[in-house]
Amino acid sequence: MAGMVILGAGQAGASLAAALRAKGYDGPVTLVGDEPAAPYQRPPLSKKYLLGEMARDRLLLRPEAFYAEHDIALRTGLKAASIDRAAKTVRFQDGETLAYDKLALTTGARPRALPEALGGALPGVFAVRSLADVDAMAPEFVEGRRLLVVGGGYIGLEAAAVAVSLGLRVTLIEAAPRILGRVACAETAGWFAALHRARGVDLREGVGLTRLEPGPDGRVARAVLAEGAPLDVDFVLVGIGVQANAELAEAAGLALAPSGGIEVDAACRTADPSIFAAGDCASLPWRGARIRLESVQNAIEQGEAAAASMLDEPVDYDPMPWFWSDQFDVKLQIAGLARDWDRIVTRPGTRAGALSHWYFRGAELIAVDAMNDPRGYMTGKRWLEAGRSPDPDALADPGADLKTL
Structure with missing residues (x-):
């Protein structure tokens, strides 16, 4: 039995491998990464790690022992060269070949x-x-x-x-x-x-x-x-953006979206019934468009959705995106996806210096940016998840309590 092979040992790949085991799959699971390190967090790299406030071992998503304890074969420093869809094998640059029953591409993205x-x-x-x-x-x-x-x-x-x-x-x-x-x-x-x-x-x-x-x-x-x-x-x-690592998929004949990501359906399936994709490299259908989401939240949740599909338990993945950025002593928290808005409502927070910007398309709330304003962020995130929109004019009144809206 060849089992499940995951190409890409970042957040999405690690999430997918763990989800396969959590869902009861007991066949072979192989997680392959082209970097020498075990799966680690990327967001702290340009912040706490660079500042020297986070040690290297604290970057790891899980202790290295986790993979052995859950019978996940972690292969690092191994770069894939090609996929043979007919033979259901992956060939690596060192000449090794690995067979799969089902293959997940979680190859991420790279800087332009x-x-x-x-x-x-x-x-x-x-x-x-x-x-x-x-x-x-x-x-x-x-x-x-x-x-x-x-x-x-x-x-x-x-x-x-x-x-x-x-x-x-x-x-x-x-x-x-x-x-x-x-x-x-x-x-x-x-x-x-x-x-x-x-x-x-x-x-x-x-x-x-x-x-x-x-x-x-x-x-x-x-x-x-x-x-x-x-x-x-x-x-x-x-820092001029990133591009999806989709060349391996393209060479194997899988469809790419205009944005460059690997095209998947709502259940993370490519056009090949044995190949799935998740994370930064995947282009998913969302609210009538195709998008790539470059976030920790998406990598974790889409990885879990891909695991369900690989086990023939597909679910439609419909994310409510959220992101964050730390700059100086400011935490920016973002909920929703800011596209095609036609009105911005600015609202001060309850603590000194806190502020939020609320994106509306007509009367519909579509996103919020909250600067040092966790209450505004959490309220906006809950509204977005529930499909609710406050009245923009009422929201613009700084004297109106969010709870009353």
Whole structure:
């Protein structure tokens, strides 16, 4: 019996493997990862781990002994090369072949690279995705050094906050007119831009990168910008988004969505009845569209849904997305998915400095961003999960108690 094979040992893959055992499956389970480490948390990498506030062993999703205790064969440092759907085998780059009865693809995503023509391959240019990435860049975070962050998404903003906290001189550039352009309203983006500038980040919106240039030693030393004087830099962090690791699926003839993710149905099934997908690499149907959700919540819950489908107990996975971001002393909590809104309601929280922005499409609440406002976040999340919407005008009244809405 070949059993269940899971390619990708991140949050989704680890969740799926554990769920197979929790649901009573007693056949072979093999969890394969291309990194040398056991499955670990990624969100703390650009925050507490980089700050030195979280030890490496605390990153692990489960103690390594868990896998042996639950008869899960954990294979690390093994990169898949191809899938033979007819033979139901996976071939790895070292030549090994592994048979499967059912296969799950939880291959995740990777950072978009800065093109080599712009200097993206120079020593001293980093991305944040893996433990190895952060370990490689950690020695660069020394007080007084000059860091350029390219990209004003959450990864770039979190890394900028960490760097300033450690005493570095930080410039962050975003080519789009504002930071967080794809994921947040102008009100939330403006609030965080003001926060970063107040804490010492030289944040420049609407400024693109022309190229990075090396110094005499070959390391990156200067950034030429689309406008303004060139910047002398000691190192560069690139955070310009991620792309799904879907090449293995595409080469095997599985359909990809326009966004690049592996197409699955609501039960995490691909067009091949023996192959499933979950996590950052999967494109799922949601509210009349196809989306990829890059979040811990989705990786865990979709991994569990994929496990149910692999055991012929399919359930329709209908997530209510939630996310978070830690920057300086601010915790941003997000519920829902901000798309196609036509009104933003701003509401102060009950504690000093707390604030929330509520996204409406017509009279329908579709998302909330809460800055240091856990009550606003939890209330909004409950309403979204229940399919309820408060009256926007009543919500905009700071004197109205959330409980009465």
